[in-house]
Amino acid sequence: MKNLILAFACFCSSFLMAQNGIMPTGVITPPEKVRFTFEKEYPKKVPVWSIEYVGDDNDEIRYEAKFNADNNTKALAVYDNLGNLKAYELQIPLSQLPQKAQAYLKNNYSAQAIREIAVVVDYKNKTTYEVGIEKENKFYDVVFDKNGGFDVIIQKD
Structure with missing residues (x-):
């Protein structure tokens, strides 16, 4: 009887979370179109898939494939539910960041x-650089344009 009550409580809380727009994220298996596109673009790469809900009403689905581009470099490919690449993110060392961006970081943040x-290259072929910063126990993305010019700071949850 206790198990039945517990199962019912879990069901109700899941239903309420879905009603409030709280969608779980985690490791998933994307649709065939998405997997096919990834395998075509990145053959022999083994992704870890997750899902994210975006848009004004969390009404758009994005499938994120995290994978190793090579032995030392991580990458992320983001697709919509039709298998269209929306963004590609590649980890780079500080030395590959444009000089202008390096100077900004040096003047405003400690190396630690x-x-x-x-x-990051988006679906419009627009290139930006994102630098993850931790300051006072909060995380931020400092975004630079393709030439290294400062664009915006975004606080992460």
């Missing part, structure tokens, strides 16, 4: 604050 650096 920098957690990760990536070059």
